[in-house]
Amino acid sequence: MRRKFEVKQELPDDFVIEAGTGHRWHREGFRVLYADTDKAGVVYHANYLKYFEIGRAGFVRATGRSYKEVEALGLFHPIVDLRMQFESHADYDDLLSVYARPRSLAPVKFSYEYVVRNDQLGRILVHGYTIHCCIDKERRVLPVDEVTRAIFEDYGVIRER
Amino acid sequence: MRRKFEVKQELPDDFVIEAGTGHRWHREGFRVLYADTDKAGVVYHANYLKYFEIGRAGFVRATGRSYKEVEALGLFHPIVDLRMQFESHADYDDLLSVYARPRSLAPVKFSYEYVVRNDQLGRILVHGYTIHCCIDKERRVLPVDEVTRAIFEDYGVIRER
Amino acid sequence: MRRKFEVKQELPDDFVIEAGTGHRWHREGFRVLYADTDKAGVVYHANYLKYFEIGRAGFVRATGRSYKEVEALGLFHPIVDLRMQFESHADYDDLLSVYARPRSLAPVKFSYEYVVRNDQLGRILVHGYTIHCCIDKERRVLPVDEVTRAIFEDYGVIRER
């Protein structure tokens, strides 16, 4: 049930190869704010969704693209489904990493996978996924846009039919 | 894939019976803050986890108990797993309802189910669950505490063995 | 330095008259979420700005208007200046009140005053103000809109020239 996550190889631009699966992930470091903690003395669970966002944006930026290109097309990528599994906790001021990678691409949806880890302790905190669709300003669902398809296909995700 | 949710009967203390399943849910109303919205003009996905918290706390309060009793025992109920499925969006100032009910109880974990709905439009926005464990101040996992077991058993959730 | 705040008279629609000043305030009740707390075990300071927003929206709603009317004119009311003074703290699940009232109206700006109080303990937690201007979608500053001027003038704030 517990997820393993070991880095087999470091690549340029903060990409890494995961041991075992061979998956390529992008790593983005960040610090836990006091604002992110709660009365239990640890990061409040909802804030890991912001860390997932940091990971997703970091991955897209590392490919040389930006979500702003999607916005410029008049499109949005709302989340339609997500899951988070919590294995350990984080404290104020901890230096953490969020690892993100494209997971799947279908005609009208696509998904990312995430691992939030305390690299110093080699400890996974949270892992999960988000599934997104593509909509316009009238909130009509459209096929996944070319910017996103290019990002996923360059990365090596085969488009499902 | 789309969830249905219809109220068959209103009960005292903001409880309702769901049509079809016969499940008993607690309803808590709230308003969407400007702070909860994002650049897409709708509620940012992570904020639905706060609405789930509003639902969970409202349910516990309606049973006459409080999470503060759990805290007074030196215990916490961190989330170990959660899922959210998004069906529609909410705008600033919308008056919404979050419905919450106990879903399952096992020796070392328990779970809640949630539906966030715009009752005026009869539209489900988000549904999902959270699974919790019970830990002490040293973050050791313990059997589910008596306060929580009493709440779940009074409500009618059979304890799994 | 410490602010006093006593209610002299209750009015319909959750308005009250303050003892001493004779100011009329609108009261809106709310509960502290676990999400609002931080590692120090109390509400994180930035969250009081959300409580100010709850107070401001509650006041406007009680006048029979809504910020949505301002939006429908293609206008926004960004904050240009704010101050918060903290006198005491709040715990998880506390039932608090935010009191809000219009403070001043000038040709291109207007302001609200707030008091967040634990009514049960008779304890002021935070008080402060926000000063807003009125802009259009191109973020050009405009004279204060008629909706807001009507709200302030109905309430009894004399427009400064």
Place this chain on the structure above:
Amino acid sequence: MRRKFEVKQELPDDFVIEAGTGHRWHREGFRVLYADTDKAGVVYHANYLKYFEIGRAGFVRATGRSYKEVEALGLFHPIVDLRMQFESHADYDDLLSVYARPRSLAPVKFSYEYVVRNDQLGRILVHGYTIHCCIDKERRVLPVDEVTRAIFEDYGVIRER
């Protein structure tokens, strides 16, 4: 009324000297998250308090100390007073800087000053201050702790008597 802020000289460890005043500030860069934006398409005002926190923590870390040392003494530094003035807005994904510096030190309180700026555009977004006191776990006010006095005095803030 508009604040000026120009960097006269870059120093090691992301410190800078401000033109005109000669003040020494610490600079910390960060990116605007989608989570930080609101329906008006810009950063929601309360989130600048998180950016102030990023600035304050970055400054303390650059001095080789940490707020965790204060916590280890059983102490907290709650905010007792703050002000924020807003001059311009920020968009999603903007790369911003928060500049922070110690402002004053008195027997029972101390304060920081902040400027949030879009360095690329040379545009100040928000500036302000926070005033803190020092309390123990029973929330009793104590003289400012030695860790903080050392940070402020090393930095050159003369202690007021």
